Amino acid sequence: MSKCITFVLLTALPFVTLVAQEVKKVQEPEYIGIVFYLDSAGALLPLERQQPNIQTKVKGLGYGGAQSSTIFKGSNSPVRFKAGQDVRFVIRLNAPGIEPDSLVKLDVLKVAKNQREMVIAKAGAMGFGAKSTNGEAQRPLNFIKYGEQSLQGSPAGPLDPGEYVITTMGGQSAFLFGVDRQ
Helix, strand or coil: CHHHHHHHHHHHHHHHHHHHHHCCCCCCCCCCCCEEEECCCCCEEECEEECCEEEEEECHHHCCCEEEEEEEECCCCCCEEECCCCCCEEEECCCCCCCHHHCEEEEEEEEECCEEEEEEEEECHHHCCCEECCCCCEECEEEEEECCCEEEEEECCCCCCEEEEEEECCCCCEEEEEEECC
């Protein structure tokens, strides 16, 4: 019986070695929650990274309502893509079993003056009619496993020209980029 086991192991070893040689190692983010652009050669390239700045504006001492926004410096990102370009992102998350859609968001930003903004809540006069606008500027992402510990995300549809931000649940940074006309 021991001869049979030895024979199986010796036969299996070349197969295991062959499989290990065929597995392609991909570059993955070193840290959790950092988003990178995945270029066509498989390299991870950094996106613009900023700390979100929450700002609330009150109109007419509150009688005219209020608006809370997340503000980012600069009117456009130095990281640019062309409309229709295949845009893929890689992120390492530490949340096994949790749907990535609930952890990673892609939103369109509005450009005003020398800043980009995403409205997150509005309130009517005297605070009545308050509502969250979270999700109104959101674009869906599709995710697949990437490497051993990461995910690859891509927009579910083509992105229109404009400014965009990727945020992660509980993340301290936001990752920005822009899309230009072809």
